[in-house]
Amino acid sequence: MAFLEKFMDMDRRWVYLLSWIFVLAPLLYPLGLPIPINQEAIKWYDTIDKIPNGSVVIFAPMYGTSGMPELFPMTVATMRHLWSKDIKVIVVGFWTEGPLVFRTLLTQVDPTSYGKVYGTDWINLGYIPGSETAMASFAKDIPGTVSSDFILGQPTTSFPMMANIKTAADIDLIISIETGTPGATEWLRQWQAPYGVPMIVGCIGVSVPGMAPFLQSGQIGALLPGLTSSAEYELLLKKPGLAVAGVDAVSMSHLMVVALVILGNIAYFATRGSKGGKK
Amino acid sequence: MSNILRRIEIPIFLTIVFTLIQVVPYYVYIQPLDDAASYIQRWILIVLALATFVGVISILQVHGKNVAKRSKGWYFSVIVLVFTIVMALVGLPLAEVGLGDKNPVYLFLFNYMLQPLSGTMYSIIAFFIASAAFRAFRARNIEASIVLVSGLLMLISNAPLFTVFWPPFKTIGTWIFAVPNMATNRAITIGAALGLIALAVRTLMGIERGYLRGGGAEQ
């Protein structure tokens, strides 16, 4: 019984150590656990796969370096998917580190290997300061808000793909990969509600519960939540990458927390009976 | 003159006027008002750019004092000051002299220091969540038991390790996400939005003054 009481009150640093072991071990020694494909990844894959040829898509990495471990795999996988199709991609960021995240992506994915030409098939408009205000301004007047592109520094209107793109009405889909604010709710307020532009969102696990009302109402067409769904998406693309490599760690860390919670409650009930319980 | 400028009515008046300029064009189409709102949004960006220096001044004040007085941990303040100055200098948008976001020092600091440190800090949350879950998820009463059971089911449904052996775990997790969670989130979102509207209305009417000096009370 004394052991159970000590277990319940154990120094939190033991929990930190256990977390570290349960996450690190599968990364060093992959377990190869099976990954079932679920509806969220299938919907995301289908939504992107069914984008009609010639469409114009905004791809917005709305996160910084802190979100890269969880969101970078889905960013890479999504860009691979987009570049494998005949669609125009506008990359834009409303987070300061968004363009830098995309620059890191370019070191791993080469658009020319997909036959994509900068300025004709895709363009990077860089970071636009101002958060939601900037998103509203961007919706009203795209070339007016961003007068030059991020990579070459040339006037936005000088690029062939931007010739007929003036406002949000000229955009066919928004893909937002995000960790917080500005994010989905700002896109909804400034783009989806006023202009009816469809959008899909990839986000971290913590943000997922808050997306439920928008998913249910259809305002968000598809949601790709976290690393596990990113792994499923990579498998659908038949290009396993960073996400697949990390899923074993996700499973083991979840197992550890479940086990600790169950054991903690067993100890709680066992000691509560004997000594009137402890908080 | 300075006494007149310190009157509380001036910031309240400015707040009301500028709030109306931003809110009215959302509902009413008056082109000059719409243009005025756009101009003011650009003014905001200019003010923000100037406000950047305020942070640097505060850092220099706090850490500079620590170093000058050799307070406890003053050497950490030296590190803060050195990196603040170095990053600010090499990041200046002066591509002609080799500074800016393509500067090798800037890229090194960003790629090999900021990126790993940010990722590490974010990852610490996992440890804290595990520790908090172990301490807090106890079935002390009915409400705590509901939190415990639903939390465990969501954890299980998000781990392929469990769902591959018993797929209904995923179905249960999806139901919790799509029904009780969605309803609760919707309620909290609507409630928070109403609270936000009430705060905005109070600000517009000039009776919410907590953000003004001293809560708006006269000195």
Added chain:
Amino acid sequence: MAVTTVLGIFIQGRVFGLVCLLVIMGATAYFIRQAQAGKVPTLRRLAGVDAIDEAIGRAVEMGKPIICSHGIATLRDATTGPQTIAGLSVLSYVARRAAEVGARLIVPVRQTEVWPVAADVVETAYKLAGKGSEYKVEDIQFLSSDQFGYSSNYMGLLMREKPGANIMIGAYWAESMQLAETGSRVGAMQISGTAQTSQIPFFLVATDYCLIGEEVYSAGAYLSKDPQLIASLAGQDVGRIIATIIVVLGGLLTTVGSKLILDIMAW
């Protein structure tokens, strides 16, 4: 882009929202007039807000400082700016009480644009308490504009200063868990509050008191005990009644296949 208007001036699709806003404003004005005539509505207790005095007292007894933060958002954002304003309202109260009881108050700041506002709020609170000479500008600390730079700095502050009270009311994101857990580790009494739905569970689990959603916006009014501010909360409840009626009616009508409510809301 061409704008479609109703009656030549109101923007299509926003008329219903305007009507609701005007109704809430009218109700607020009505209840304020009632309050001026002496009829102040009664508020339900907000345990978290009531606990602020207890937390300040605890810090004084322990001889420890108080840390009071107002979130990490700017003043400009549509949904998080008001949370910052609410946090500054609470800061104003906490600063005045801290000055009265002689407790050291530390205010960590993330946004450069908020720093002068926070400094002004605290300085004036000290002056109003007659303790202007005890105000220290270096206790209003700009930590970092980077989210995790701010968080790691704040955690360090908690570990070094070991405050008796850690009050966090405003808009928080991922750092909420880090701050709450660290505050718990150092034994601070923690009062938190945010309208960020993703962070509410972390605060609920790791802090002693938590204000949820709209309670954050009411905190300033509740603390001030100003009759006009309290009366304005009744106006907010009118909005809640409207929302409830629309939800119930809309649910029933949509179930029987009617789009009446949807059409009205699309005016």
